[in-house]
Amino acid sequence: MNINSKRLLKEKTMGGAMFFITILSLLLVVVMGVGLYMKSSPIFNELSLLDILTAREWRPAKSQFGFFPFVMGTVWVTLIAIIIAFPISLFTALYLTEYAKSVVRKYVYPALDILAALPSVIYGVWGTLVVVPWISKKLGPVFVDYTSGYTVLAAGIVLGIMILPLLVSLFVEIFSTVPMAMREVSLALGSTRWQLSTKVIMKKSLPGIFATIVLAVSRALGETIAVLMVCGNVPQIPHSIFDACYPIPALIANNYGEMLSMPLYEAALMLAATILFVVVLVFNLTSRIVLRRISKND
Amino acid sequence: MKSSPKKHRKKFVAAIAARVCMYLSLLAVFAFAIAIIWAVIRRGWQCITWEMVTSLPGGGFYIGKSGGFLNAIVGSIYIVGASTILGLIISIPAVFYLNVYLKKTSKLAYVARLAYDVLFGVPSIVYGAFAFTLMIAVGMRTSLLGGIITTTLLIIPIMIRSMDEVVKNVPDELYEASYALGSTRLETVKLVIRQILSGIATATLLSVGRAIGDAAGVMFTAGFSDSIPTSLTQQTATLPLSIFFQLSAPQVEVQERAYAAAFVLTIIVLIISLLGRFLTNKFSKHKI
Numbered sequence: 353m354n355i356n357s358k359r360l361l362k363e364k365t366m367g368g369a370m371f372f373i374t375i376l377s378l379l380l381v382v383v384m385g386v387g388l389y390m391k392s393s394p395i396f397n398e399l400s401l402l403d404i405l406t407a408r409e410w411r412p413a414k415s416q417f418g419f420f421p422f423v424m425g426t427v428w429v430t431l432i433a434i435i436i437a438f439p440i441s442l443f444t445a446l447y448l449t450e451y452a453k454s455v456v457r458k459y460v461y462p463a464l465d466i467l468a469a470l471p472s473v474i475y476g477v478w479g480t481l482v483v484v485p486w487i488s489k490k491l492g493p494v495f496v497d498y499t500s501g502y503t504v505l506a507a508g509i510v511l512g513i514m515i516l517p518l519l520v521s522l523f524v525e526i527f528s529t530v531p532m533a534m535r536e537v538s539l540a541l542g543s544t545r546w547q548l549s550t551k552v553i554m555k556k557s558l559p560g561i562f563a564t565i566v567l568a569v570s571r572a573l574g575e576t577i578a579v580l581m582v583c584g585n586v587p588q589i590p591h592s593i594f595d596a597c598y599p600i601p602a603l604i605a606n607n608y609g610e611m612l613s614m615p616l617y618e619a620a621l622m623l624a625a626t627i628l629f630v631v632v633l634v635f636n637l638t639s640r641i642v643l644r645r646i647s648k649n650d
Numbered sequence: 651m652k653s654s655p656k657k658h659r660k661k662f663v664a665a666i667a668a669r670v671c672m673y674l675s676l677l678a679v680f681a682f683a684i685a686i687i688w689a690v691i692r693r694g695w696q697c698i699t700w701e702m703v704t705s706l707p708g709g710g711f712y713i714g715k716s717g718g719f720l721n722a723i724v725g726s727i728y729i730v731g732a733s734t735i736l737g738l739i740i741s742i743p744a745v746f747y748l749n750v751y752l753k754k755t756s757k758l759a760y761v762a763r764l765a766y767d768v769l770f771g772v773p774s775i776v777y778g779a780f781a782f783t784l785m786i787a788v789g790m791r792t793s794l795l796g797g798i799i800t801t802t803l804l805i806i807p808i809m810i811r812s813m814d815e816v817v818k819n820v821p822d823e824l825y826e827a828s829y830a831l832g833s834t835r836l837e838t839v840k841l842v843i844r845q846i847l848s849g850i851a852t853a854t855l856l857s858v859g860r861a862i863g864d865a866a867g868v869m870f871t872a873g874f875s876d877s878i879p880t881s882l883t884q885q886t887a888t889l890p891l892s893i894f895f896q897l898s899a900p901q902v903e904v905q906e907r908a909y910a911a912a913f914v915l916t917i918i919v920l921i922i923s924l925l926g927r928f929l930t931n932k933f934s935k936h937k938i
Contacts, residue, residue, distance in 0.1 A: 377807075443674075466923055478689050513682045577865045
């Protein structure tokens with residue numbers, strides 16, 4: 353065998369191996385979906401998906417698995433997080449791309465880096481140390497008679513800060529795909545930088561902004577430990593932001609130990625995981641495809 | 651045509667208001683970052699003792715008696731170390747397959763990148779739940795190995811996507827020069843690898859940071875234990891879970907140890923994050 357065919361053989365075999373590894377890691381998405389669904393399917397023999405999602409009673413010992421309080425908990429917490437994080441991240445990203453000198457950027461990015469790097473359990477610790485007491489002692493009494501502090505609001509605040517770095521970095525990425533010429537034209541016509549930001553940059557980036565929010569929502573939906581530590585974990589439908597709640601990831605995390613002891617309990621929890629997976633999958637796919645288009649068009 | 655002075659004023663008032671909002675937002679970003687670190691470090695510093703970092707939980711640890719959380723520190727190091735190595739073994743070939751072996755317009759590459767993005771977005775609790783069902787299916791118990799596998803799955807998409815970004819920026823000329831000299835694609839990979847060593851380092855640090863902080867994934871799969879595991883089949887404690895469990899205890903002494911452990915974890919993560927930024931800055935200067 354001469355040296356060239358040896359080289360080609362090496363190239364082919366390694367290529368095959370690399371292809372195999374790539375496909376294997378790709379298949380994880382499919383295997384995960386199928387695996388989770390199969391584990392949760394026993395529950396469908398007794399109840400339909402719609403029943404489970406709309407029922408309000410959660411009594412695993414009696415085989416009553418109502419997801420509605422948990423779904424509502426997730427929705428509330430996520431909503432608060434987005435309401436807090438969206439304006440802050442939008443203004444920050446606009447400032448970074450349209451206003452800031454590079455000196456400012458040099459200090460802002462490390463701060464965002466740190467926020468992104470902190471583990472969720474640390475956010476949880478901070479939440480119990482600072483946010484929860486603040487709500488129960490300072491903010492809560494202004495609005496309601498009593499609140500423990502472990503509330504929708506606490507979870508929303510913590511989660512909002514957690515998704516800030518993701519939002520800012522994606523916004524910055526989208527805004528920088530707007531061509532420089534557009535900025536120059538707008539400024540040359542006498543617009544202020546703010547008019548440029550709203551009427552050119554944000555208008556042009558609208559699909560991207562939307563996709564980014566969807567992505568941030570999907571990130572917020574799955575956040576577990578930090579939320580679990582500050583949300584109160586009471587399976588009820590929250591009526592105000594000063595009520596405790598119980599989002600879906602917290603449900604899964606809190607009950608994993610006992611789930612094998614009761615019939616259908618495991619299936620119910622796995623169904624919760626499946627729902628999370630499917631929602632996150634759909635949200636991620638749509639927003640990533642939109643974001644891909646935007647960065648390609650520049 | 652001249653616009654009225656009133657309209658003019660409105661335009662500048664809006665501009666100033668927006669500027670104020672931006673400064674406030676920037677301030678908020680800084681304030682959050684500093685407030686979190688300050689609160690965790692200050693509280694942890696009050697609680698931490700040398701004994702906590704260097705000893706295993708003693709008798710009655712969870713009712714506030716003596717001992718430390720060395721088991722959690724070592725457990726985390728085991729899991730993070732092993733899964734980082736496994737992750738690199740899987741993600742480096744995948745990245746080069748996508749970038750060198752496949753064409754730029756390849757459908758497979760598009761789908762693959764999309765899939766990794768989606769996997770990156772899947773919450774770690776779902777990874778945990780999935781790995782747990784997998785482990786039950788093959789008759790495995792919660793163990794160090796389970797934790798390693800879950801964490802590996804969790805960091806593969808992060809590694810691949812962040813290395814991918816770096817490899818994408820390698821100029822086409824480098825490939826062309828390499829092919830023109832008659833190299834095969836595999837030999838070109840060896841060339842490209844040298845260009846992106848810093849990218850691999852950053853990706854690794856990023857994954858280590860994510861892996862060390864992950865609690866929801868290992869909760870199902872690694873279990874918890876008061877001793878340092880001596881084999882892959884034993885359960886192991888991890889730092890985030892140790893913080894979580896101790897903080898939910900009613901005794902103040904136990905909670906204080908949670909704050910101390912949070913202090914340790916925060917310092918580790920901060921060092922990793924700073925190191926990552928340092929590497930990016932240092933190496934981005936010397937690339938072709």
